[in-house]
């Protein structure tokens with residue numbers, strides 16, 4: 001997951017390959033609650049790992065459920081209708097799928113068994129209405145108090161003074177959020193143990209019916225057969241009891257699929273994009289996004305648990321759609337509208353106002369930022385594609401779906417934008433709510449023109465601080481990092497291990513061409529050995545400096561370095577990054593510091609690692625290395641003509657990082 005302040009998504013051209021979706025958030029949190037309420041163990045496979053499911057898991061554990069995680073599966077031992085923990089303070093973040101059902105379940109449990117619970121979340125959660133649900137629960141005798149503003153969390157739930165009553169005449173509004181009805185359906189089987197059935201009537205037209213359909217299907221998997229009279233009346237039979245299905249697999253998230261369906265609908269490439277984890281048989285309402293995408297021109301095939309999508313008509317056909325049944329995925333349609341020939345209109349989206357943010361306002365502001373003409377009403381949005389695309393830094397309002405759907409704006413070339421533009425996503429970490437690895441998944445299937453993938457190079461002499469600076473800058477930008485010195489050091493280590501003479505150019509080049517080198521989160525691997533520490537030995541640095549003078553060795557190591565040039569971008573440090581390996585780099589820094597400073601830094605670096613060192617010999621060695629690196633016939637170490645020269649002798653690491661980031665920012669369209 002990207003935890004940077006922003007992520008610049010370069011102009012994207014095509015998609016191909018396979019993307020595997022994370023589990024559905026809506027199914028995950030429903031199933032977790034049901035597993036928590038029934039007796040015995042339920043093993044849930046494919047559960048979404050995200051902020052919203054995490055708060056639900058923590059709440060269940062706090063309420064006395066046993067939660068065991070093993071790999072992708074989670075085993076829940078439920079409380080079986082009892083209430084082993086009678087007091088808890090539950091923080092539920094911004095997870096509506098946790099707040100609403102837990103409110104209902106705890107209110108009913110506390111009414112039956114007694115107890116005192118506090119439910120709260122982040123600031124935005126305290127602005128999301130819950131009054132209609134609380135009214136319905138109070139009407140049957142539950143005790144729920146507002147801690148601050150009436151109608152909104154935080155809530156305090158307590159014992160019911162006169163028990164539960166009027167279960168046959170429960171009323172709840174259905175036209176604001178279907179989650180209120182879902183919460184009641186999930187919780188009220190607990191109230192039927194005394195022999196009464198529970199009857200719920202919906203006031204107003206029920207929105208998001210497919211989500212309620214999903215609730216009913218999942219209740220059935222847990223042994224609760226709700227009788228339904230259209231979408232207005234629901235009856236939970238007397239003495240209903242949750243029965244664990246023992247094992248259950250969560251299907252992939254259909255709303256998350258929408259971003260990839262959308263990408264494949266507009267991207268070039270000719271290859272279909274395969275989406276696994278959710279298919280045309282899905283129980284999720286947002287699978288209807290497939291119909292909307294087809295209506296706009298996408299070609300979508302599918303079966304049980306899979307979809308294959310390719311571009312059909314482009315520009316897309318504009319769409320005029322009532323989105324009541326697919327409110328989440330409708331946001332993706334709003335961005336796809338940028339790729340249509342004419343104005344698209346999405347209606348029935350009043351519920352957007354009470355989601356993670358006011359989504360109507362957020363989408364309108366951000367679509368306008370990149371050049372679209374947008375008109376809104378209380379429950380609709382109309383989008384006309386940009387006459388001229390603008391590079392936008394998209395505010396995401398702590399809303400995962402805003403971040404994910406706007407990533408599609410990076411395909412602006414497919415809408416004819418010239419030049420094609422990157423899109424900046426501010427606070428990309430917000431995707432952690434439902435799809436922590438969304439951007440990694442996107443970059444796994446999307447391709448960009450090589451010239452569009454940004455590179456920042458940092459060259460300079462030994463111990464000038466290149467590696468330190470490069471890794472800090474890469475971390476701030478969310479880019480890949482190439483330590484090209486480590487590639488030469490690995491070749492030197494391999495040569496030393498194989499006993500190859502440092503002057504035998506053909507043998508060294510042959511060995512370099514066959515180098516089995518892998519850089520990963522788990523270290524640097526040469527064959528089967530982790531060699532991170534060995535590469536840093538001074539003797540290996542010296543040998544690297546000698547063998548790197550051979551032209552054939554340099555050529556043999558070129559592909560390993562070029563392979564780092566991947567989405568979303570690269571920071572590369574070395575000697576010839578800006579001059580030879582990445583001459584098209586957008587920013588080339590040549591970093592220097594006095595020899596005395598560098599020797600001192602290296603000395604301190606070695607001592608801090610427990611390696612003894614002598615400052616004079618270190619200085620002599622680095623000066624000899626500098627001389628060799630600068631005077632060799634191929635790729636000598638020198639600044640590129642267009643390099644930014646930075647002497648950091650008197651700069652802190654933080655100051656160097658800020659200076660380089662400022663220079664980088666000035667070279668982006670967001671500067």
Ligand SMILES: Nc1ncnc2c1ncn2[C@@H]1O[C@H](COP(=O)(O)OP(=O)(O)OP(=O)(O)O)[C@@H](O)[C@H]1O
Pocket residue numbers: 461462463464465466467468469485541601602604605648651652653656
């Ligand atoms: N601006 C700076 N001020 C003070 N110390 C620094 C600065 N930049 C880097 N250093 C320190 O200098 C030491 C050497 O830095 P680093 O290993 O990044 O250099 P390098 O140029 O990558 O070296 P090499 O070329 O040998 O790989 C580190 O201990 C680092 O913390």
Ligand SMILES: Nc1ccn([C@@H]2O[C@H](COP(=O)(O)O)[C@@H](O)[C@H]2O)c(=O)n1
Pocket residue numbers: 462463484485486488489541544545546548549573574575576577625629
């Ligand atoms: N692009 C590069 C990077 C490094 N070298 C040579 O490798 C030696 C070790 O590099 P460090 O940056 O890890 O110290 C270095 O002295 C160079 O001779 C190179 O040639 N080109």
